Amino acid sequence: MNISVKNIMRFSVGAILIAGLGACASPPPPPMSNSPLTGPVxxxxxxxxxxxxxxxxxxxxxxxxxxxxxxxxxxxSGQAGPSSDPAVAARRQAEMQLLKKQQEADLKEIEGKSSTTPQ
Structure with missing residues (x-):
């Protein structure tokens, strides 16, 4: 019993083709065909x-x-900032400079008192 490789290959290819064609012969059933409910209407x-x-x-x-x-x-309009009017901006800047000078004077006075008081 001498079967060649060529014959084995032919038989296997033939079997695969026959199985593939057999699967195509019967189409699958439509979905929900065995269900008592019908599909969406x-x-x-x-x-x-x-x-x-x-x-x-x-x-x-x-x-x-x-x-x-x-x-x-x-x-x-009541919330307009100082950048909307240059005069207002200059006045506020002058107020801030005056406040800065007053705070510097107060700080020097406080530091002068703290250095002379014994600890």
Whole structure:
């Protein structure tokens, strides 16, 4: 019994081809074909899983909106910094220089007293 390698290869390739073609002969069953439930039905409506949000407060009237805007603009103009007016910036800088000199004088006076008091 002398079987050549060539014949073994031919038989194995043939067996693989026959098995592959046999698998193609019977298509798989459609999904859920054996289930008593039917698949999803196309209702034409998009499913919503959450309720629609509702407004928590009442809306502003036009008069309330105008009053709020004027109140905000007054508050905004009241918060303008010194960079908006050069005169105000110069005055504040002079105040800071005066405060610095006063603090230096106070510090020298405190240091003078602390060096003369016994410990």
């Amino acid at each position: 196309n209702t034409g409506a998009y499913p919503h899983f959450t309720p629609d949000p509702k407004g928590e407060t009442t809306q502003f009237t036009p008069e309330e909106k105008d009053a709020l805007r004027s109140k905000l603009s007054v508050a905004k």
